[in-house]
Amino acid sequence: MDFLKRVEIVVPHPKTEKMIALLEKAKVEGYTVIEKVRGKGNRGTQDGLGLTDAFTNSLIIWYGSASEFDQLQESIRQMVLESGGICAVSDAAWVKK
Amino acid sequence: MDFLKRVEIVVPHPKTEKMIALLEKAKVEGYTVIEKVRGKGNRGTQDGLGLTDAFTNSLIIWYGSASEFDQLQESIRQMVLESGGICAVSDAAWVKK
Amino acid sequence: MDFLKRVEIVVPHPKTEKMIALLEKAKVEGYTVIEKVRGKGNRGTQDGLGLTDAFTNSLIIWYGSASEFDQLQESIRQMVLESGGICAVSDAAWVKK
Amino acid sequence: MNFQLIIENLLSPPILFFLGGLLAVAVRSDLEIPRDVAKFLSLFLLFSIGLKGGVELSHGDDLAEMIVPLGLAVAFAVVVPFYTFYILKRKTDVYNAGAIAATYGSVSAVTFVTAVSFLQEAGIDFGGHMIAALAIMESPAIIVGVILTGHAQEKGKGKKNLKSVLHEAFTNGSVFVILLSLIIGLVISDKQYAGVAPFSENLFKGILSLFMLDMGLLAGKRISGLKSHGLFFTLFGIGVPLLNAGVCMLICAWAGVSFGNAFLLTILAASASYIAVPAAMRIAVPQANPGIYVPMSLGITFPLNIIIGIPMYYSILQQLY
Amino acid sequence: MNFQLIIENLLSPPILFFLGGLLAVAVRSDLEIPRDVAKFLSLFLLFSIGLKGGVELSHGDDLAEMIVPLGLAVAFAVVVPFYTFYILKRKTDVYNAGAIAATYGSVSAVTFVTAVSFLQEAGIDFGGHMIAALAIMESPAIIVGVILTGHAQEKGKGKKNLKSVLHEAFTNGSVFVILLSLIIGLVISDKQYAGVAPFSENLFKGILSLFMLDMGLLAGKRISGLKSHGLFFTLFGIGVPLLNAGVCMLICAWAGVSFGNAFLLTILAASASYIAVPAAMRIAVPQANPGIYVPMSLGITFPLNIIIGIPMYYSILQQLY
Amino acid sequence: MNFQLIIENLLSPPILFFLGGLLAVAVRSDLEIPRDVAKFLSLFLLFSIGLKGGVELSHGDDLAEMIVPLGLAVAFAVVVPFYTFYILKRKTDVYNAGAIAATYGSVSAVTFVTAVSFLQEAGIDFGGHMIAALAIMESPAIIVGVILTGHAQEKGKGKKNLKSVLHEAFTNGSVFVILLSLIIGLVISDKQYAGVAPFSENLFKGILSLFMLDMGLLAGKRISGLKSHGLFFTLFGIGVPLLNAGVCMLICAWAGVSFGNAFLLTILAASASYIAVPAAMRIAVPQANPGIYVPMSLGITFPLNIIIGIPMYYSILQQLY
Numbered sequence A, B, C: 001m002d003f004l005k006r007v008e009i010v011v012p013h014p015k016t017e018k019m020i021a022l023l024e025k026a027k028v029e030g031y032t033v034i035e036k037v038r039g040k041g042n043r044g045t046q047d048g049l050g051l052t053d054a055f056t057n058s059l060i061i062w063y064g065s066a067s068e069f070d071q072l073q074e075s076i077r078q079m080v081l082e083s084g085g086i087c088a089v090s091d092a093a094w095v096k097k
Numbered sequence D, E, F: 001m002n003f004q005l006i007i008e009n010l011l012s013p014p015i016l017f018f019l020g021g022l023l024a025v026a027v028r029s030d031l032e033i034p035r036d037v038a039k040f041l042s043l044f045l046l047f048s049i050g051l052k053g054g055v056e057l058s059h060g061d062d063l064a065e066m067i068v069p070l071g072l073a074v075a076f077a078v079v080v081p082f083y084t085f086y087i088l089k090r091k092t093d094v095y096n097a098g099a100i101a102a103t104y105g106s107v108s109a110v111t112f113v114t115a116v117s118f119l120q121e122a123g124i125d126f127g128g129h130m131i132a133a134l135a136i137m138e139s140p141a142i143i144v145g146v147i148l149t150g151h152a153q154e155k156g157k158g159k160k161n162l163k164s165v166l167h168e169a170f171t172n173g174s175v176f177v178i179l180l181s182l183i184i185g186l187v188i189s190d191k192q193y194a195g196v197a198p199f200s201e202n203l204f205k206g207i208l209s210l211f212m213l214d215m216g217l218l219a220g221k222r223i224s225g226l227k228s229h230g231l232f233f234t235l236f237g238i239g240v241p242l243l244n245a246g247v248c249m250l251i252c253a254w255a256g257v258s259f260g261n262a263f264l265l266t267i268l269a270a271s272a273s274y275i276a277v278p279a280a281m282r283i284a285v286p287q288a289n290p291g292i293y294v295p296m297s298l299g300i301t302f303p304l305n306i307i308i309g310i311p312m313y314y315s316i317l318q319q320l321y
């Protein structure tokens, strides 16, 4: 059986489209994006101040099957490595897809 | 013992109040709503462009006990089926309710 | 081995900085904040209406190791108790930190 | 065709900023106008045009003079979705046909205010009741569109659906603001209008220009979405507005509608909705593809009308009158 | 009562747009003004009224003339929460009593600017120091309210709580903007004021109208929340403002405060806070129910004051002066 | 130094509101201007200054007169990041050096518009092409900065990085809006400009004042971030602008640039970017610490220029001319 994974990605706002493109290329069924979240990590504080969105992050939620996740895991890792941010995964189950 | 479930629902923005009403009718103790999130699913891309919120989604988080969840599961499924969107569940534990 | 915990905190908007200060004092590696979310709980509905952010919440996501979490758990509990809101934890794994 | 007029129209700030928005998308600039700001600008335009229309009305549009244009407005709002639906059904499924028909039966307030701005530049009068025509034409097509697709929907839910569409159609925010402002403009005294006019009237052109920059950004982002859906929809987005405009001009000239009113009715007939109808269709007819009907109205018909349509309809009407 | 005046007030754009907002809620329109836009409009009103007040002050309000009104302002801000608290405590718990008392001891800037707009229409002068009165009256009630409930709170935390409330009371955004603008209006030259006036002064009525539309939407959404909490709170929301207004008018007439200033003081005494106090109370007295004190001030007292109160206080004062 | 002029500048609404914003942070007020509103105000300023510049240009700046100032603009934009980079590299790593160099090579539009406002107050003319200079100077430093740090980056990615930086540099939103408005101002007729001017020109001072309140809030929040990074960066943030200004004034006087143009060029040379460059650097040189280069430009150099710099450069130029 194929379990469901909840993948949560945080990337700098200007890298949002790139990360989405990665998911779309892999033909995932769907994803959800929360824009302009604040945060702190190794690259400092993103406080959303100022007149640019460059200092905010985007949070991307992707529910995918364990096998889809296995396939995508490495390229997500690579992109987060390049662009900054984090990615974590947890177990979940569909109530309704 | 009654385990805690983290239920995550994504519905089209214009259906937010309806979904909340469902939760309220079931007398859940609480919920959290993140409005105007973007996303992609079977019904296309909701990119939040334009002058209307119709092309955005709402993300609803509800922490409820396993038994509450069992009771509500089916009606949530039905409403998501009607309105579009997704619902997934994962295990969690209260630090502080 | 040290497992990863996904800690999700919801506090009233005016208490956001205080909660973040708690995390920073504990020298956590990072956190993410989603501001101006709506919700309902024991202290009533936070509907985000009006001209003040006082009636909105902030959602804070913190990924930390199980041991970090054990250390912080109690002080987060205390602060949520004081300020209102909730905190729940679930299991997760890093894809990329 | 009157090229002089096209050039002059092209050189007006709102149109130039619209083109600038298209250009920004073309060169992949990161220029972005926050959604809430765009909503404010749009709210301002409805508020301003509504108030102004109400004041004009209170200065006495002849009731007799109003009947024909308002009747025509209703007629177009109802007939256009019907005839287009039957054309569309030959090329696409019933859901898309209904949604596109509703889109073209309804109107675009921004196209209208651009035309008003053009008329004022030309120094030509029009009746305040034309703003009522704008408000009247926004919703009927939504209902017709949903009814037309409704035949294909399940029995039980069709009715509930229709009821909620009817409600949405008559209470949607932009119709509400424009009607409210119209009525308020009608009842307030001239002295009181003079108090709000430095805001609502004097800033009109400037705010329209800024808003058109946003429209250009939107249209530019949308237009590319149409490519994958074939030539038919593009041709429809050009041909139907021109046809509606043509028919409207002939009827107006024949029925003796005044020049200014005929011009504005024509632009209403030619325009397609890109706010209210898409919003209603996403919920009422989720099976229809917004990737088709939104780009058609926003990426094809809107630029067509404001860039070429406005001066063209104007010069054709000059021939007819 | 002077019905003529009530009708005239009702027919001013700000009031009509407020009613329009109520109507939008009543017909369940999806009309919505983005929160950030509403904050901007409100910021503008504070900025505008503050600057204007400062300029007026700089043109020489008599210091002697200022003492009585400002003293009265402080008195009302302190006394009202006390007396209302003891009324309220008979019907509700100490937390709600404290929060409601604070709400009614404080003031509503929007009610005030609506009254200013009404005065200007009537061509009546008032002192720039009335804007200072507005700023002064915003916060004391918060402190009184918290102290009154504080007796019932735990020892240790009460003090910390009070300190942070004191800080919040004197640094809250709207008080800060109004005082800042007042001081800036006071120190700049007339020529420099002339530079900003096309923004701050000429747009005032228009922006107030748009903002009142939003207030109507808010009040409409809030008013229904009160139903479940019984008649007492509704009667309180009507009776206390009228009582405060009545007492204020008598004192003003007796103390020889000028007509314009008396009118504005009355509206301040009668108004209740719906921004600063609720925000402070949610944090300082979380046990109180915002579902009661917010609808009372926004859904009952605010409409009462701007629709009926303004023309009524005005005509009563005309009798007294 | 001309203290009179400094005082007068200090007493202008935009500067006073800037100081008010600093004060709000100092007293820990919760005053906040929504980000989307601040973006709108900033968009307005670019739109307004661009249009105005275009209209001025169309009224005939002498082409010959434009060459020297525009040449100087390019020279400063390219030379400043180079020389500062070599100073900076002695005290910090290559990444921070590159990012700070880019910051100081680029310009601040708000500093510029504040200077324009000051010039207009003083009744002194300047060429519309100075707005082009502003646009021209925004981006080159970004590219130079990235190239300078690029030597230390991996081979393969350096090129890709540079390409995307180049693209970003020439299509970034604020440059785009200002150039677009400039061109539109250039091509529209005076009559059409008169249509938008009640918005773009009459509201300028008022909106600038409100925007400066936000700048004060931002600068106040940023300035504290610098403490932990030592004296060097603070001194750099004071010294380099003054040095650039001094050199620029001498060259301008020597090259016969007109007084008004020389003044604006000087302020451009002295100013540092706090929007475009930080945004570009966060992505292109993520190793650099925004906690250093943002507070330097926003917390040190920006206040320095608008409070002291503007009247100081003005009075120095008066000596030179």
Ligand SMILES: Nc1ncnc2c1ncn2[C@@H]1O[C@H](COP(=O)(O)O)[C@@H](O)[C@H]1O
Pocket (backbone or CB within 6 Å): A010, A011, A012, A038, A039, A040, A041, A042, A043, A044, A045, A046, A057, A083, A084, A085, A086, C029, C030, C031, C032, C033, C061, C062, C063, C064, C097
């Ligand atoms: N441990 C963490 N938990 C939650 N969010 C994090 C964590 N670490 C980093 N983030 C988020 O990821 C963003 C980028 O991280 P970084 O690239 O490490 O600066 C931060 O601004 C946070 O929003």
Ligand SMILES: Nc1ncnc2c1ncn2[C@@H]1O[C@H](COP(=O)(O)O)[C@@H](O)[C@H]1O
Pocket (backbone or CB within 6 Å): A029, A030, A031, A032, A033, A061, A062, A063, A064, A097, B010, B011, B012, B038, B039, B040, B041, B042, B043, B044, B045, B046, B057, B083, B084, B085, B086
């Ligand atoms: N696999 C998924 N993971 C995360 N979010 C999803 C997923 N599928 C759909 N969604 C969200 O649910 C919304 C509605 O989905 P749909 O009704 O399938 O178009 C989308 O716009 C996304 O925001």
Ligand SMILES: Nc1ncnc2c1ncn2[C@@H]1O[C@H](COP(=O)(O)O)[C@@H](O)[C@H]1O
Pocket (backbone or CB within 6 Å): B029, B030, B031, B032, B033, B061, B062, B063, B064, B097, C010, C011, C012, C038, C039, C040, C041, C042, C043, C044, C045, C046, C057, C083, C084, C085, C086
């Ligand atoms: N069971 C729950 N599930 C999700 N969010 C909740 C839950 N209970 C409370 N919340 C959130 O926490 C906020 C504060 O809760 P409270 O302090 O209990 O009013 C609420 O406004 C909700 O946003």
Ligand code: NA
Pocket (backbone or CB within 6 Å): D080, D103, D104, D105, D106, D107, D268, D269, D270, D271, D272, D273
């Ligand atoms: Na039409």
Ligand code: NA
Pocket (backbone or CB within 6 Å): E080, E103, E104, E105, E106, E107, E268, E269, E270, E271, E272, E273
């Ligand atoms: Na009061």
Ligand code: NA
Pocket (backbone or CB within 6 Å): F080, F103, F104, F105, F106, F107, F268, F269, F270, F271, F272
């Ligand atoms: Na510079």
